[in-house]
Amino acid sequence: MRIVDVNEFYSPTGGGVRTYIDRKMAILAEHGHQLIVVAPGREDREEERPGGGRVIFRRSPPMPFDQNYGLFWDAAPIHALLDRFDPDVVECSSPWRPAWIVAEWQGHAAKAYFFHGDNMEAYAKTYLERLAPPQRIERAFGWYDRYMASFLERFDTVVTNGPALAKRLRARGVRVDAAMTLGIERGLFSPGLRDEDLRAGLLAQCGLPPSGHLLVGIGRHHREKRWPMVIDAVQRAGATLPVGLVLLGQGLASRTLEKHVGDSPHIRLFQPVYDRHRLARIMASADALIHGSSSEPFGLVAYEALACGAPMIVPDEGGAFEASAPGYAEVFRAKDPKDCAAAIGRFFARDQRALRAAAGDAATRVRSDEDHAEALVAHYQGVIAGKRRA
Incomplete structure (x- = not known):
């Protein structure tokens, strides 16, 4: 053909x-x-x-x-x-x-x-x-x-x-x-890429010890991604939990996001990671992928993270939601920072080993x-x- x-x-x-x-x-x-x-x-x-x-x-x-x-x-x-x-x-x-x-x-x-x-x-x-x-x-x-x-x-x-x-x-x-x-290109992603030293290093960048919780967000800095909402939710959850957020991306809203983060000690903005193997290691080493966009047609990042065995926190609409399941995900009302913060709290109140095991099992079924x-x-x-x- x-x-x-x-x-x-x-x-x-x-x-x-x-x-x-x-x-x-x-x-x-x-x-x-x-x-x-x-x-x-x-x-x-x-x-x-x-x-x-x-x-x-x-x-x-x-x-x-x-x-x-x-x-x-x-x-x-x-x-x-x-x-x-x-x-x-x-x-x-x-x-x-x-x-x-x-x-x-x-x-x-x-x-x-x-x-x-x-x-x-x-x-x-x-x-x-x-x-x-x-x-x-x-x-x-x-x-x-x-x-x-x-x-x-x-x-x-x-x-x-x-x-x-x-x-x-x-x-x-x-x-x-x-x-x-x-x-997704299945051969690039695997739960076996999890690196505890990398996780500890990213938490240290967020001013937290290895016992803290590491969230990773990946995507361009555009209004439809709703990163300000995610930042607000992490800051709200961080009042009672040692939560760090690493955001990988850039775009037209980068300057706005920098101002929104302000002097928050536990949230870091980094440039996109174009090395696919390194990106997969970061995904596999996170405690969860967090995603804010409810308008995405297909949750490519969510499926790639799932193929790395990463659980997720996602809105109840859009492409990332289609990648979620109760065994390895917490869902929040789209566009609602308070409910997103509550979902973060619910997520880290659950058995983390069970969450990761469920995500690892689902990783084998991600469509290639x-x-x-x-x-x-x-x-x-x-x-x-x-x-x-x-």
Whole structure:
């Protein structure tokens, strides 16, 4: 099978989408399939990848608020590439110009729209939550769902990256044909990576002895991640418990977070850890992963931490919640720092060995990225077969 992905979110400088696609490209190549990515770039160039994969950058204007990404506009160069490669499936995940470019292409390929996120949840409902309740915001921005319906009807299949996003979209009446749950690179993560010396060192950075409690939060500094709420909850819980919090990440809100932490002695902000093995060791060595975002479509960090045998404290909505289970997690009301603090207290009142044992058992069942790729190909094969019958 040949898949061409017209993808505005594949950045020449890296990022989560690029990590996911590069890994998928390698897995598909191992199974005899070819993935070709068409992405905006600063110049026209092509990169060949092992196994027949290819990334084609077409010179495009940069995104106004993030120069790492570009924007497609002209359909002709994209249509020419689709004609050139004649794929079995053409994928798209941007709801703006690329969706229409793919929808209007006249080739025979099955057209798949892949939801990796939800702008309604990440932006409208996050930034306007202080002005109106969620239901009112959804009604006010109902035009966005109607707009998406206008191009989704031209696609042969509409899929999401997991059940959390599928539930959210379907509740608003947005078409979803299948939830193609993502997976993680299982070989990088293991409970066996736990390092008591590393744990003690991180607690020392938080001004606490090895007998303290270590929470780790991982993610970019963006409003939808709700790190200020997590910080408030940890400070509240810290009034009665020796709790330290290490946050790994950076972003537009980094300066705001630094001010929010202030002179708190037990909370530390660190740069992202790009060394995947070291990141896995940190996850495995934490007493729990703590997560604040209730709008994430898929809890990649939560699943990676679980594969390391780390229990978790998560909100009762969103992708991270889908990774949780009572045996190894405590859940709090989304967006509520007081309830988050209470969940921290409940978590450390439980038998820590039992929590970690339950997480270690669940680690063996975390879905792999190979599982995801195989399921996605099988789904596309069914769509192609149905299209031929029709």
